[in-house]
Amino acid sequence: MIEDRKLAVLRAIVEDYVATQEPVGSKTLVERHKLGVSPATVRNDMAALEDEGLIAQPHTSAGRIPTDKGYRFFVDRLTSLKPMSAAERRAIASFLEGAHDLDDVVQRSVRLLAQLTQQVAIVQYPTFARSTVRHVELVALSTSRLLAVLILSTGRVEQRVIEVPVELTDDLIADLRTRVNTSAAGTQISDAAMALGDLPDEVTPESRSTYSIVVAALVEAMSDHKSDERVVVGGTANLARFGDSFEQSIKPMLEALEEHVVLLKLLGEATSPTEVTVRIGHEGPIDQLSSTSVVATGYGASREALASLGIVGPTRMDYPGTMSAVRAVARYVSTILDEG
Amino acid sequence: MIEDRKLAVLRAIVEDYVATQEPVGSKTLVERHKLGVSPATVRNDMAALEDEGLIAQPHTSAGRIPTDKGYRFFVDRLTSLKPMSAAERRAIASFLEGAHDLDDVVQRSVRLLAQLTQQVAIVQYPTFARSTVRHVELVALSTSRLLAVLILSTGRVEQRVIEVPVELTDDLIADLRTRVNTSAAGTQISDAAMALGDLPDEVTPESRSTYSIVVAALVEAMSDHKSDERVVVGGTANLARFGDSFEQSIKPMLEALEEHVVLLKLLGEATSPTEVTVRIGHEGPIDQLSSTSVVATGYGASREALASLGIVGPTRMDYPGTMSAVRAVARYVSTILDEG
DNA sequence: CGCTGGCACTCCTGCAGGTTGAGTGCCAAG
DNA sequence: CTTGGCACTCAACCTGCAGGAGTGCCAGCG
Numbered sequence: 170m171i172e173d174r175k176l177a178v179l180r181a182i183v184e185d186y187v188a189t190q191e192p193v194g195s196k197t198l199v200e201r202h203k204l205g206v207s208p209a210t211v212r213n214d215m216a217a218l219e220d221e222g223l224i225a226q227p228h229t230s231a232g233r234i235p236t237d238k239g240y241r242f243f244v245d246r247l248t249s250l251k252p253m254s255a256a257e258r259r260a261i262a263s264f265l266e267g268a269h270d271l272d273d274v275v276q277r278s279v280r281l282l283a284q285l286t287q288q289v290a291i292v293q294y295p296t297f298a299r300s301t302v303r304h305v306e307l308v309a310l311s312t313s314r315l316l317a318v319l320i321l322s323t324g325r326v327e328q329r330v331i332e333v334p335v336e337l338t339d340d341l342i343a344d345l346r347t348r349v350n351t352s353a354a355g356t357q358i359s360d361a362a363m364a365l366g367d368l369p370d371e372v373t374p375e376s377r378s379t380y381s382i383v384v385a386a387l388v389e390a391m392s393d394h395k396s397d398e399r400v401v402v403g404g405t406a407n408l409a410r411f412g413d414s415f416e417q418s419i420k421p422m423l424e425a426l427e428e429h430v431v432l433l434k435l436l437g438e439a440t441s442p443t444e445v446t447v448r449i450g451h452e453g454p455i456d457q458l459s460s461t462s463v464v465a466t467g468y469g470a471s472r473e474a475l476a477s478l479g480i481v482g483p484t485r486m487d488y489p490g491t492m493s494a495v496r497a498v499a500r501y502v503s504t505i506l507d508e509g
Numbered sequence: 510m511i512e513d514r515k516l517a518v519l520r521a522i523v524e525d526y527v528a529t530q531e532p533v534g535s536k537t538l539v540e541r542h543k544l545g546v547s548p549a550t551v552r553n554d555m556a557a558l559e560d561e562g563l564i565a566q567p568h569t570s571a572g573r574i575p576t577d578k579g580y581r582f583f584v585d586r587l588t589s590l591k592p593m594s595a596a597e598r599r600a601i602a603s604f605l606e607g608a609h610d611l612d613d614v615v616q617r618s619v620r621l622l623a624q625l626t627q628q629v630a631i632v633q634y635p636t637f638a639r640s641t642v643r644h645v646e647l648v649a650l651s652t653s654r655l656l657a658v659l660i661l662s663t664g665r666v667e668q669r670v671i672e673v674p675v676e677l678t679d680d681l682i683a684d685l686r687t688r689v690n691t692s693a694a695g696t697q698i699s700d701a702a703m704a705l706g707d708l709p710d711e712v713t714p715e716s717r718s719t720y721s722i723v724v725a726a727l728v729e730a731m732s733d734h735k736s737d738e739r740v741v742v743g744g745t746a747n748l749a750r751f752g753d754s755f756e757q758s759i760k761p762m763l764e765a766l767e768e769h770v771v772l773l774k775l776l777g778e779a780t781s782p783t784e785v786t787v788r789i790g791h792e793g794p795i796d797q798l799s800s801t802s803v804v805a806t807g808y809g810a811s812r813e814a815l816a817s818l819g820i821v822g823p824t825r826m827d828y829p830g831t832m833s834a835v836r837a838v839a840r841y842v843s844t845i846l847d848e849g
Numbered sequence: 850c851g852c853t854g855g856c857a858c859t860c861c862t863g864c865a866g867g868t869t870g871a872g873t874g875c876c877a878a879g
Numbered sequence: 880c881t882t883g884g885c886a887c888t889c890a891a892c893c894t895g896c897a898g899g900a901g902t903g904c905c906a907g908c909g
Contacts, residue, residue, distance in 0.1 A: 207854075208901095213852085228859090230860045231901065304648045306658065316664070324670070329610055330609050409760040409763060420746065423745050423746040426745065535872075537871095537872095546881075547881070548882095568888090569887095570889045571871080572872065851908105854907090857903095858902080858903085859903100860902105861899090861901100862898085862900100863896105869892080871891105874886095876884090879881080879883100
């Protein structure tokens with residue numbers, strides 16, 4: 170009984186604080202939430218919650234604000250993702266339709282996510298390693314430079330310029346192209362390296378070195394983890410709503426957004442496409458972002474996730490709404506990639 | 510004589526204000542710049558400069574700050590681009606080397622520019638219309654979906670999924686590929702539409718409709734101005750140095766950076782690869798950015814510019830340094846694209 | 850045992866008033 | 880045309896003083 174009310178108080182504090190951005194006091198609380206008890210009672214509960222480390226006071230004579238631990242509790246136990254309304258679903262679907270290539274899908278997703286959550290959105294490109302090679306195209310740029318274009322099953326296209334210290338003839342390129350495609354097409358990108366490995370042995374000794382160079386470059390392009398780190402960010406203008414101190418939260422945020430490696434770390438562990446991961450405040454891997462939370466999830470056609478997407482925002486955010494928006498977008502993106 | 514000193518005073522005011530971000534008074538000015546006259550004299554000159562609208566007072570008992578008109582004058586008449594030091598040149602060169610495809614070049618340029626100028630950098634992808642078609646690759650995604658990959662002379666790669674309401678055979682695709690490439694390869698992209706137009710007439714009536722659909726999609730992809738709008742932004746974290754009021758300058762800035770259309774408008778007129786364009790404050794096309802300046806220039810292999818790059822920052826910026834950095838980066842990018 | 854009203858206490862917030870100092874404009878003299 | 884002097888202005892800063900929101904604690908009541 171008393172436990173129940175304490176939790177109701179915590180929930181009320183979180184909701185009020187998220188809405189008003191101001192420490193919330195006992196009196197305001199009973200007025201706004203019809204708790205049916207007096208402020209004094211609430212004060213007792215608050216004292217208990219504070220002892221448990223779920224809420225805190227900025228200074229002695231102020232109201233309470235939730236701590237990271239308080240948010241954690243709220244997210245884990247006091248809330249469940251509310252389903253999107255039919256109208257929202259329709260909006261999402263129509264927004265993502267009409268995308269005619271992968272870049273488009275990613276771009277639209279990031280915009281959509283930013284708009285729905287009013288936060289900074291991050292979408293990672295489908296990961297490299299798990300996709301298969303659809304086709305390899307080789308185009309001569311000059312007599313000694315080759316442009317290799319990898320087309321992957323996810324619709325992703327990677328390009329790479331290869332320098333070859335030999336004169337390239339059209340016939341040679343054509344032969345290379347067919348051989349590379351017969352060996353690599355259809356294989357998982359992680360296996361393609363192996364599939365291509367034997368290729369130079371098939372040809373005459375004099376062209377072998379040329380083939381080796383090209384194959385090596387292709388293999389390197391495929392295993393290049395740098396290309397794996399592609400992420401897109403959107404909705405930076407939503408930082409404006411932080412209201413918070415500039416130096417303290419916005420600057421480190423902007424700096425983090427510049428570094429894709431950092432972003433990947435943020436999304437990092439959220440790879441399950443069925444669950445939405447929430448990382449609150451200092452739970453995250455980046456110290457400077459200790460006053461921001463990350464809400465992320467995996468997406469991908471099959472059960473296995475291709476990559477992650479999510480948002481970052483102040484710890485003081487509307488978790489239920491944000492979490493369901495993230496989940497909804499991830500689902501739609503998954504189905505779209507499934508079709509394409 | 511007296512005119513000369515007035516200009517020296519203006520220059521000193523601009524330089525001091527840019528360095529300190531504070532209104533500069535007559536006394537500080539003579540101390541820091543060894544003008545060889547008394548503060549009173551400088552005050553007279555200041556009054557004159559104020560009458561001419563080149564400087565202004567934030568409030569009665571404060572120092573002077575340059576007006577937009579003042580900066581304009583400074584840029585046009587009081588300064589010349591200082592050449593980069595040898596070390597800087599080397600840094601630029603080494604930073605841009607090792608880029609192995611167009612994406613890489615663009616990405617590195619934007620980072621470099623942001624770092625050199627400590628401002629927000631913008632780089633536009635080489636424009637579509639002026640490049641030529643190097644190769645068109647068609648890959649079957651399923652029996653009725655085709656992925657078209659356009660490879661352009663600039664190294665840019667565009668992709669597009671085409672839905673065809675007909676069963677596609679390998680032979681058909683191979684034929685299409687050769688025909689499309691014979692017609693389009695080597696032509697300017699603006700002419701490619703015409704070159705491809707007659708293609709459906711060459712084939713048997715029964716396959717004509719299929720060919721038409723594919724050709725139409727290709728032509729659309731080529732003339733799609735949306736793909737022409739690709740720009741990359743970097744160095745947003747430098748906004749942190751604005752110090753200025755948040756609502757007033759950073760928020761509109763972040764909003765503008767989200768909208769690529771707006772960015773293109775900003776870079777818009779700076780297409781000459783030989784000149785650096787400076788747009789100061791309200792001279793720019795965006796009202797909300799009336800307290801920011803744009804420094805931009807064109808870049809491109811030959812005399813004709815392929816696209817633009819530049820930076821945006823507060824009107825209060827180091828114009829000489831910024832201008833020369835922008836020019837230097839543009840030149841290096843041009844030469845690199847020329848090689849590739 | 851839990852709830853409540855009362856009360857003293859803390860401390861942020863806002864306002865009024867006074868002081869300081871940088872900077873100006875103007876003027877008369879060199 | 881330049882300069883030193885002088886009176887004036889006004890933002891910035893400090894100070895002191897209510898006002899008020901919020902708390903903790905306690906004693907009484909069901």
